[in-house]
Amino acid sequence: MQDSILSTITKFIIPFILLFALYIQFHGEISPGGGFQAGVIFASAFLLYALTFGIHKAQTLLSNTTLKFYMSLGLLIYAGTGIVTMLRGGNFLSYNYLYFRDPIIGQKMGILTIELGIGLTVFSAVTLLFYLLLDHEK
Amino acid sequence: MGQSMFDLDMNVALILLFSFFVLALSLGVIWAKDLLVVILFSSMISFNMTIIYALLLAPDVAMTEAAVGACLTTLVFLASISHIGKGLETKNSYDITGITLIAIAGFLLIYIAQDLPSFGETTNPIHQGVVNYYNHNTGKDIGIPSIVAAVLASYRGFDTLGETTVIFTAALGALALLGKRKTNAR
Numbered sequence: 497m498q499d500s501i502l503s504t505i506t507k508f509i510i511p512f513i514l515l516f517a518l519y520i521q522f523h524g525e526i527s528p529g530g531g532f533q534a535g536v537i538f539a540s541a542f543l544l545y546a547l548t549f550g551i552h553k554a555q556t557l558l559s560n561t562t563l564k565f566y567m568s569l570g571l572l573i574y575a576g577t578g579i580v581t582m583l584r585g586g587n588f589l590s591y592n593y594l595y596f597r598d599p600i601i602g603q604k605m606g607i608l609t610i611e612l613g614i615g616l617t618v619f620s621a622v623t624l625l626f627y628l629l630l631d632h633e634k
Numbered sequence: 635m636g637q638s639m640f641d642l643d644m645n646v647a648l649i650l651l652f653s654f655f656v657l658a659l660s661l662g663v664i665w666a667k668d669l670l671v672v673i674l675f676s677s678m679i680s681f682n683m684t685i686i687y688a689l690l691l692a693p694d695v696a697m698t699e700a701a702v703g704a705c706l707t708t709l710v711f712l713a714s715i716s717h718i719g720k721g722l723e724t725k726n727s728y729d730i731t732g733i734t735l736i737a738i739a740g741f742l743l744i745y746i747a748q749d750l751p752s753f754g755e756t757t758n759p760i761h762q763g764v765v766n767y768y769n770h771n772t773g774k775d776i777g778i779p780s781i782v783a784a785v786l787a788s789y790r791g792f793d794t795l796g797e798t799t800v801i802f803t804a805a806l807g808a809l810a811l812l813g814k815r816k817t818n819a820r
Contacts, residue, residue, distance in 0.1 A: 520697075525778040528693035530786060532797075536701040543709060564809075571802050574795055589791040600777035607778065607787040610794070617798050621805035622706060628812035629713040 498549075506548040513541035521615050525604070531611035535618025542623050551630045560627055563620040570616030577609050649689050652682045673711040680704035694782050 520527075521534035546554035578589040586593030591606025659682065662675045680703030687696035751758040768785055776784040786794050 525780050525783045525787075527780065528782070529697055530694070530783055533694070533697045533701055536698070536706060540701065540705050543706075547709075560813075567802060567805055571798055574798055578791075578795070589788075589795070591788060591791075603776045603788055604778065606791075607776070607783065610787055610791065611783075614794065614798050617802055621801045624805050625808050626709065626713065628808055629710065631812075 502548055506544055510541050510545060513537060513544070517541065521611065522608070524611055525607055531614030532618050534611075535615040536622060538615070538619045539622040539626075543626050546626065546630060551627060555627065555631075558623070560624060563624040563627070566616050567620035567624065570613040570618075570620065573613035573616065574610045577606055577613070581606070645689055649686055652686050652689070655682045656686075669715050673708055673715065676711075677704050677708040680707070 517534045517538035520529035520537060521531060524530035524534070542554060542558065545557070577591075577594075581590050581593045582588055584593040584596075589606070589610075591603045592599035593602060594605045595602035656679050659675045659679045663672050663679075666672045666675060680699055684696045684700040684704060687693075687699055751760075755761075768781055768789065772778070772781045772784045776788050778784055
């Protein structure tokens, strides 16, 4: 039951949702939002695609295995940032040690990196959850 | 001064209005006969809560409520009723014990709420603690304009790592439960 209005609107609106999610992700330290919100919004674009065109078409775009990989990678980026700051002589997740000459730049680098990790994990976890829920309904 | 007083009153009035909507929709959830209607009502509750959070100047929370509460939770429920069907067996009997317990609990909640500090006062305990440090030192320590992002990602980075781990673990749990069922069905 492919509705032409639904599929046209979906194709039209998905790029804007993705762009908005990226804006929320990388603008999070200036405006409201951050990794968590960006991940959920990014996932909602994929869910819209999966609901409109079917789960299997969405899975060819982004498979369960890829999502599991991204989910783990996001958490690894977050925890890895902490490990890097430890190796550079600071406490766990003390971003000042990421850039010795200017601690403020170190803080910004750290926040950008861990927000990326949060975004990746939340996006893949939510999308994977819906793949699992929608997949075995047939 | 008069302008700002008007704004404040307008804000409180809008919050009360949307709280009333939330109350009405909750009653709708209780009395609805169809699971689909229940899900749509709870989604509308989330939308109203989004507006309330935005009026309370908490855009981060409002954004999360709109994305998670109104969109994703609704989708989880919709995906679930595609499995279990949307019929709802309703009993029209009233359990006197249950109603009494709920009435007592509700009375206690309203009674205890009298002791809460008044809404929005700067002298409230919640504004006395570490929040002053964050307000004054975020620019110096972190150098970013959003205090919320600074607290979440830097000052309380360890907590956020825990939250991300919770989401990761939740997805692992769903994978362990539903992923296995899928392979069995094939």
